Amino acid sequence: MSSSLFDLTNKTAIITGGARGLGFAMSKALAAHGAKIALFDILSPVSDLSALRAEGVDVDYWKVDVTSKEDLEKAVDEVKAKWGTVDIVVCAAGVARDSPFLETSIETFEFQHKINTLGSYLTAQVAASRMDSTRGGSIIFIATLTSHQAAPAQRISAYAASKGAIRSLVPHLAMELAPLNIRVNSISPGYMMTDMVKGLEKKSVEEGKGSLVETFGKEGMLGRMGREEEVGGPVVFLASGAGGLDDIALQDQYRTSRTGNNMVFTLSWGILATGQIATLFSKDLLISPSTRSVSDVTHRIHAVASSSSVERAQEFIDAITVGNEDEKTRSRTEDVEKKRGEIKAYGSYDELVNDEEVQAIYVATPHSFHYEHALLALRAKKHVLCEKPFTINACQSKHLMSVAKANGVFLMEAMWTRFFPLVRELERMLHEEKVLGRIIDVHADFGLEFPGIEDSHRLLNPMLGGGALLDLGIYALTWALLAAHRAPENLDEDGNPVRPRVTASMLKARTGVDAHTTIALDYDKSEIAALVTTNMRVRSLPDSTARISGEKGYITIGWAPFRPESFTLHLLAPPATTGASGHQYVGTEYLPPKKIEFEIPGHGMFWEADEVARCVRDGKGESSVMGWEETIMVMEIMDEARRQGNFKYPEELEAHTPQITVNMLVVQELAHHPLISHFLRYTSTTMGRDKIYRIIQYFARFYAYYLLRQGAPKDTIVPWNSLKNNLALGRKLMRVGKNVEHVRAAAQAVEGLGKGGGDVVGKALQVGRQVGYAGYLTFDIMQYLHGAGFIQHPNIKRIADNAYKCWLTGLAFNIIHGLYKLRQISTQRAALTLSTTAAEEEKTDVKKLDRESNAASYQLLQDLLDVTIPGSGLGLLPLDDGVVGVAGVVSSILGAKTHSEGKPSVYTTTKEETWVMGVRYE
Numbered sequence: 001m002s003s004s005l006f007d008l009t010n011k012t013a014i015i016t017g018g019a020r021g022l023g024f025a026m027s028k029a030l031a032a033h034g035a036k037i038a039l040f041d042i043l044s045p046v047s048d049l050s051a052l053r054a055e056g057v058d059v060d061y062w063k064v065d066v067t068s069k070e071d072l073e074k075a076v077d078e079v080k081a082k083w084g085t086v087d088i089v090v091c092a093a094g095v096a097r098d099s100p101f102l103e104t105s106i107e108t109f110e111f112q113h114k115i116n117t118l119g120s121y122l123t124a125q126v127a128a129s130r131m132d133s134t135r136g137g138s139i140i141f142i143a144t145l146t147s148h149q150a151a152p153a154q155r156i157s158a159y160a161a162s163k164g165a166i167r168s169l170v171p172h173l174a175m176e177l178a179p180l181n182i183r184v185n186s187i188s189p190g191y192m193m194t195d196m197v198k199g200l201e202k203k204s205v206e207e208g209k210g211s212l213v214e215t216f217g218k219e220g221m222l223g224r225m226g227r228e229e230e231v232g233g234p235v236v237f238l239a240s241g242a243g244g245l246d247d248i249a250l251q252d253q254y255r256t257s258r259t260g261n262n263m264v265f266t267l268s269w270g271i272l273a274t275g276q277i278a279t280l281f282s283k284d285l286l287i288s289p290s291t292r293s294v295s296d297v298t299h300r301i302h303a304v305a306s307s308s309s310v311e312r313a314q315e316f317i318d319a320i321t322v323g324n325e326d327e328k329t330r331s332r333t334e335d336v337e338k339k340r341g342e343i344k345a346y347g348s349y350d351e352l353v354n355d356e357e358v359q360a361i362y363v364a365t366p367h368s369f370h371y372e373h374a375l376l377a378l379r380a381k382k383h384v385l386c387e388k389p390f391t392i393n394a395c396q397s398k399h400l401m402s403v404a405k406a407n408g409v410f411l412m413e414a415m416w417t418r419f420f421p422l423v424r425e426l427e428r429m430l431h432e433e434k435v436l437g438r439i440i441d442v443h444a445d446f447g448l449e450f451p452g453i454e455d456s457h458r459l460l461n462p463m464l465g466g467g468a469l470l471d472l473g474i475y476a477l478t479w480a481l482l483a484a485h486r487a488p489e490n491l492d493e494d495g496n497p498v499r500p501r502v503t504a505s506m507l508k509a510r511t512g513v514d515a516h517t518t519i520a521l522d523y524d525k526s527e528i529a530a531l532v533t534t535n536m537r538v539r540s541l542p543d544s545t546a547r548i549s550g551e552k553g554y555i556t557i558g559w560a561p562f563r564p565e566s567f568t569l570h571l572l573a574p575p576a577t578t579g580a581s582g583h584q585y586v587g588t589e590y591l592p593p594k595k596i597e598f599e600i601p602g603h604g605m606f607w608e609a610d611e612v613a614r615c616v617r618d619g620k621g622e623s624s625v626m627g628w629e630e631t632i633m634v635m636e637i638m639d640e641a642r643r644q645g646n647f648k649y650p651e652e653l654e655a656h657t658p659q660i661t662v663n664m665l666v667v668q669e670l671a672h673h674p675l676i677s678h679f680l681r682y683t684s685t686t687m688g689r690d691k692i693y694r695i696i697q698y699f700a701r702f703y704a705y706y707l708l709r710q711g712a713p714k715d716t717i718v719p720w721n722s723l724k725n726n727l728a729l730g731r732k733l734m735r736v737g738k739n740v741e742h743v744r745a746a747a748q749a750v751e752g753l754g755k756g757g758g759d760v761v762g763k764a765l766q767v768g769r770q771v772g773y774a775g776y777l778t779f780d781i782m783q784y785l786h787g788a789g790f791i792q793h794p795n796i797k798r799i800a801d802n803a804y805k806c807w808l809t810g811l812a813f814n815i816i817h818g819l820y821k822l823r824q825i826s827t828q829r830a831a832l833t834l835s836t837t838a839a840e841e842e843k844t845d846v847k848k849l850d851r852e853s854n855a856a857s858y859q860l861l862q863d864l865l866d867v868t869i870p871g872s873g874l875g876l877l878p879l880d881d882g883v884v885g886v887a888g889v890v891s892s893i894l895g896a897k898t899h900s901e902g903k904p905s906v907y908t909t910t911k912e913e914t915w916v917m918g919v920r921y922e
């Protein structure tokens, strides 16, 4: 029995040069680990294949000249037709000629290069183009030790060069084929006693050069020649992908080369929710992929979030990192526990999706939240694996897909069952091998009892998307679609499945959700009928997950519908006869049933996770195994079944549904563009709106002046003047009460001054500034009351002048403070060493001072621009409204920018002061 690490069961291997020598030896090794063997050779096999077959090996021979692409294509296609897949290719066909360099003819050179280099190249090319990227593949070139080093007993430069060329192919093909999930390696056997060497030996002895065997043996590190079967280990190792290491050198007789492109890809996960299935999924993520013979991808849980609290998230982390008690995986216990401290805990989903180190989010909340939470993650540009049912209805699913597409991220429904090796093998047997011939009838069922659950439970609660169909029926539907929908007879000319007619009925539970649902799917094109039943009251029978009947018999799938461990093939006994409809009927007697079992080394959720990792690694938006088309199909059938069963979820759940129009989508996505959403968030604050109004106010002031200068009619100018006045008045109203805040800040600054210590000059300037602003805003209130008509102040001009004077005072203190600050910074900067060898902290200090200096200059500029407003209002500066308007617009834009970036005021010297600083008045 083969170890699962090197298990090649269900894999097909092609071995060129497989009829004899190393090729044949390697074939036997691959067969011993379960592979089906296709021997390609120009020569007939040395040994009778029936002997191998008698040992249970599935083996066949194809006469192939590896220098003929046509031969290769024909043979590889035949292998695929026979066994369904091509998974492993060993390019071992080769020739060697002993020929001194100075005497080697073009023909001898070309002969070896044609078979060894071109032959391997073509074999790899033809085979790779026929490999299934979802299964992955392995190409192994057989090079030679003599392509790394000289061979003192031989003259084989042309041969070594042809094999050296093969080795050079490895990194390039590995890179190009990595997206197809195909690994590429080479093995360089040392001196092996094969037929080829025997030929050389004969020649050497005949020519009186002595025995090569002896010389070769001395050159080998073991002091002897290698035996053919000794190359079996490396080839099985590379074919199985069990290594997962980069750059492996097998030191003795072989060298293997693996490239950076074969490096393991690690996906960093964020787990959103801490319920039952999130626990199982996370535990599976922590199982070493090598336990399921996966070596190209691995997983890391970076963070977990709970919607309730950070403590809940931590509890979850503690629980998933308790070592597994399972005998088989006991060895990982210690590793898993080590991971506990590496996983972050969050008390909100927002924090999780905004963690930059998280690449993919696993959404495991109840059904009703899938749409909202997947959207949250997609908009944060995370790849998403979202639990089944994907959403409440098909429309929501389509919207998620369009958002994923717009954000360039991967999205998949976590229909984990689709990724079990059992399911992949069943699909292959049904649709490629066609073990049942044409499929005729499918019955899929999933029932489960939930005794004593409350109405609030997610299965019964309509607000949580309850009901049998969305929770359990979805699995039965998946089985039906897998067998019927994807049957080749059901595909249209473009290869797309033709939709079925849907007839459904429902029996309701006390909360109004469906307790039983029956769906009939009728496929007119392929004449397949499928019946899907589900309920949440009684467990379905052990063998009734699905029964798939075809012309040649039927298959039953065992329990559980979400995690099956076996299926049984019941084939009708021969002979075959042809029925009236053209279908093959083969009697009523059955052969003994064949039960095919599959081991699940864990809960089985890691296979879907591996798919996500591969798709993310390869830059794919959707999976080819569980693609968007399938999710939409399932959702649409469930929508239709609910429509016919008269079952709608509460409006709030269904109403999340956006009507997908291109315009809606553009608007939605625009609104979520980081720049735009930042702007919308900014302008939703009072301060943000005030800054925008201020920009418009000063622009209106400038523009009214401009129109006047242009001699525009009064009617054109009036609206701009009134815009300016209305905004000025409105903004004054918004500031009513602010004077009190400045009085308080002034009092605090005085107190700070009284305590002494610290930056006394800074504190004193602060007092002046706060007093100035407090006075200014007090006069400002009076101006508002007058402007709005609450009072008629006889001396409003004087009030306005006083306001300006106070404002100017505040600004003057600001400016002095700005200059003072700049001076302080330049003194501190001069004190720091600026040599290139300066310590890191020092360099950091310099950068900090540079930043502070920029901020102070920026603020000073705004203050100087603002001086134009009260300065001209008081007649101190001879400036017209054009200049003042422009100065006001510029200072407002600068202020808005600083504020929207969330930078604190440069004048702030106490915490308390922050809330009244950075505000630009008038």
Ligand SMILES: NC(=O)C1=CN([C@@H]2O[C@H](COP(=O)(O)OP(=O)(O)OC[C@H]3O[C@@H](n4cnc5c(N)ncnc54)[C@H](OP(=O)(O)O)[C@@H]3O)[C@@H](O)[C@H]2O)C=CC1
Pocket (backbone or CB within 6 Å): 272, 273, 274, 275, 276, 277, 278, 305, 306, 307, 308, 309, 312, 313, 364, 365, 366, 367, 369, 387, 388, 389, 458, 471
């Ligand atoms: N149970 C199973 O065997 C399987 C379940 N699934 C699917 O996974 C999803 C979750 O199922 P399951 O893990 O069993 O459910 P649970 O009820 O065990 O867990 C759901 C989790 O979602 C989070 N949550 C967030 N908001 C709410 C809310 N308002 N009400 C309840 N929970 C909330 C909670 O975690 P927190 O507050 O900490 O974030 C909670 O622990 C379902 O859609 C189900 O179909 C799929 C395969 C198998």
Ligand SMILES: O=C1OC[C@@H](O)[C@H](O)[C@H]1O
Pocket (backbone or CB within 6 Å): 448, 471, 472, 562
């Ligand atoms: O996906 C599921 O499969 C197993 C059931 O127990 C569970 O309710 C369901 O969500």
